[in-house]
Amino acid sequence: MKKPNDILSIGYIAERTGLSVSAIRFYEEKGLITPHRNAGGHRRYMRSDIRRLSFVMVAQQMGFSIDQIRSYMKRLPEGRTPTAKDWKAISSEFRDVLEQRIQSLSRLRDRLDGCIGCGCLSLDKCQLYNSDDKVGLTGAGPRLILGESEG
CATH class of the missing domain: 1.10.1660.10 (Multidrug-efflux Transporter Regulator; Chain: A; Domain 2)
Structure with missing residues (x-):
């Protein structure tokens, strides 16, 4: 009540x-x-x-x-x-x-300084994180930051 x-x-x-x-x-x-x-x-x-x-x-x-x-x-x-x-x-x-x-x-914090994982290859370090733009083959956008593996 x-x-x-x-x-x-x-x-x-x-x-x-x-x-x-x-x-x-x-x-x-x-x-x-x-x-x-x-x-x-x-x-x-x-x-x-x-x-x-x-x-x-x-x-x-x-x-x-x-x-x-x-x-x-x-x-x-x-x-x-x-x-x-x-x-x-x-x-x-x-x-x-x-x-x-x-x-x-x-x-994001751990990867932001080196590469945002977008597959853009605009930084020299992108060759380390995403050589030959392998990540770009799996789709658009910041794939590595979003938690997807490098393939």
């Missing part, structure tokens, strides 16, 4: 999250939160929406798009506060995506 203080105004949600009212409405329009309307038509939020919006803010900071975030959040239960188990299921997949990004950025 909900307690009266579990139903929160948009102003209170803005104060607690640090988001502007317009940002909260934007996230509502994007389907990331779903407020209820009281008899006067005013938006009312559940206390769990503070966590949902916090998740959105952190995910955006890490480079996830609104569509990606919405996809993750669809896995959360509606009508009740997500449990630690609910959040753990999301965080496991979220962690996998972040790990892939970390590996990709590490490859």
Whole structure:
């Protein structure tokens, strides 16, 4: 059963999250939160929406798009506060995506000074990383940085 203080105004949600009212409405329009309307038509939020919006803010900071975030959040239960188990299921997949990004950025960092692996042969070192443009035969773009082998 909900307690009266579990139903929160948009102003209170803005104060607690640090988001502007317009940002909260934007996230509502994007389907990331779903407020209820009281008899006067005013938006009312559940206390769990503070966590949902916090998740959105952190995910955006890490480079996830609104569509990606919405996809993750669809896995959360509606009508009740997500449990630690609910959040753990999301965080496991979220962690996998972040790990892939970390590996990709590490490859970029480690190879950027020498060659970006594009097959352009514009640097003398490209002969070392991609002699005879072997990588170019497998497709366009920075193949080595994207994690593909040299063939």
